[in-house]
Amino acid sequence: MNFQWPDPISLVADIIAIVGIPALVYSTRQLFVDVEKAREEAIEARRPRGISEDCVSFYDVNQKCAINLVPFKQLAAIPRVGDHVYLPGETEGERNYGGGKYEVVGTNFHYREDSDAHPFIPAKTTGIEILVRRIACN
Known part of the structure; x- marks a missing residue:
């Protein structure tokens, strides 16, 4: 039985996938949150206001x-x-x-x-x- 060394390219790809997929999911979620917040701020900015409001x-x-x-x-x-x-x-x-x-x-x-x-x-x-x-x- 011969010992087989792991393929270095597949090892690097596995490490990148293990770290990268959660980071990608988090950044995509954060992007959706930021877009929703910007949309709500734009709606509030377009709301007509009186001069004496606030x-x-x-x-x-x-x-x-x-x-x-x-x-x-x-x-x-x-x-x-x-x-x-x-x-x-x-x-x-x-x-x-x-x-x-x-x-x-x-x-x-x-x-x-x-x-x-x-x-x-x-x-x-x-x-x-x-x-x-x-x-x-x-």
């Missing part, structure tokens, strides 16, 4: 007009009824429209359905409207 808007109840918008990312706290806030308003040329000290008289929260969320938390905050009344001008 913002806190301040609305003067006496003048019946919006004064300022603050994005959620820059929000430190949500003022409560009775709090006083100082709003910069909008400056056009030399004149400031809406700037001054205001008293908070109410708060409205706006939500929409969020399909990306956990099934038990199906809503997402899209905007907060703070109703204010002017106390003093700038």
